Amino acid sequence: MARKEEANPAETLPDMPAEENAEPTATATEGAGASAETPTDTVESKTVRLAAVADRASRCTACDLANTRTHVVFGEGNPEAPLVFIGEGPGQNEDATGRPFVGRSGVLLDQCLRENGITRKHIYICNVIRCRACVLEAGRLKNRPPTPIETDACSPWLQQTLEIIQPLVIVCLGAPAASAIIHKNFRMTQERGQWFEARFTRYAMASWHPAYILRLEGEAYEAARRTLVADIAAARQKVIEAKREPKMTLF
């Protein structure tokens, strides 16, 4: 008979116990990264510490996006999640609401998660940059990729988020997230779906960004969507395997 966690990921993911590693505290001055070790690692401490980092991020002026944003979109979800998803950056809907992945991309992502028995309360989700990058074109604000300066300026927030959560598995949605987490110049067509050891987790992989899938049509759309669903299934399975691995300790 199948093990319980393999039979129903919706029951398994939120039940995963917290890791016991010591973790750094976010003590950055505005926009700068810093860390210190604390012995506690409870849901409450993670929630409080994430909220403190989010509060500092809400006042961030480390790059020019501070001048055009409506909200800093810090990230949200389960602070104890073993599985973290990272996108590129907020779009119009996210900027308006202050919440990640609430537009069309978010709807598609939620569908793909649900097909794996996963909801937002099982995961944590955030972006490489936390303010909307956009450009005025023909009188309309259009999303644009973040510049390296903007990505660098925002990296302490991503770093502190992951240092607090300590995910077992990270799924990067799209090349910008993969380049920030896995390695520079990540090539989606060659490296999508492969597992990499990364700075903030033993297991990181990249899959198609939902916004990319939404730009496709017909069979190409269906195939890319199926791939994202399958990659999420692989990530879920990796969480189960990682939970069974012995902890890495020095002594």
Ligand code: URA
């Ligand atoms: N695309 C992203 O990369 N992040 C969001 O939060 C929304 C859309």
